[in-house]
Amino acid sequence: MIIPAKRPHLTDLWHRFLFNTIAPVYGTFYDHQTKRFSVVLTTVSTEINLDSYKTIADIGCGPGALTSVLRDKGMQPTGVDRASRMLATAKKNPGNHSIPFIQADVLEQLPFADKTFDVSIAAYVAHGMQKEDRSRLYTEMSRITKEKVIIYDYGRNWAALTAMIEWLEQSDYKRFIHSARDEMVDCRSARGRCFSAVKMVEISTLAAWYICTPV
Structure with a gap:
């Protein structure tokens, strides 16, 4: 399935500028x-053991x-990652030698065939x-993934400091924490449902893993 090109929203353009700018700080x-x-991977190992999989795409790495x-x-x-300076920073880190890094935008069609990876996160x-x-993120991750799609993000609990930071970044934090799992369950594409199952695993007061089974 080819996802039509999307006209950039002002918020989208802001995020591109922001993450290219702060790449050295990251x-x-x-x-x-890394620590x-x-x-986190140890914490969730009782829910999903990533050691049992081989290939994995880190979207927004x-x-x-x-x-x-x-x-x-x-x-x-x-x-x-779509931010070229983020990728340049990633390639310089000594822990990343031999890891392929690709500049691509998940809101467009990623340069991978259907079901290329065992897991995407x-x-x-x-x-x-x-x-x-x-x-679009859920749809494209479902397309390129065979076994599990993992959305590692905020859980359902609201935090004032986080809300302030996310407001400055012009994110959709407030709506996301209230509707994330339902959005994944309800996601539809030209193929039909994005996921056959969605399991939310809270790993801390503010963070959760949404473990999705792609269709």
Whole structure:
């Protein structure tokens, strides 16, 4: 299925500018991020054991902290981000040698055939999009994935500081935390349903994994 090109929204253009601008800052938190992701993967291992899968797409990979952790777990990750400076930062990190990084926009059609990856994951990507764009994210991740689509993002609990930060980033934080799981359950594409099952796993007070089975 080919997803038609989408005319950029002003918020979308702002996010492209923002993440290209702050890429060097994100890079300084690389070590902290890798440690945090390692802890998170251990926390959710009772719900989903990623060690049992091989290929994985990290959508919105940023500086590549998660891709590095996934590679260390024995998987074959591919990092995908639309911000060129994020990818440049990712490639410079020593933990990311031998990991392929591809510049692409999930709101367009990603340059992968159907069911290329065993797993795809998007960490703190969905809440920054508007509802229509989240639907495109879920649709495209479902298309390229065979086994599990993981949306790692905010859970249902509201936090004042987080809300303020997300307001500055012009994200859709408030609506996302109230409707995330329902959006995934209700997602439809030209193929039909995006997911046959969606399981929400709260991993902290504010964070959750939405583990989706692609159709």
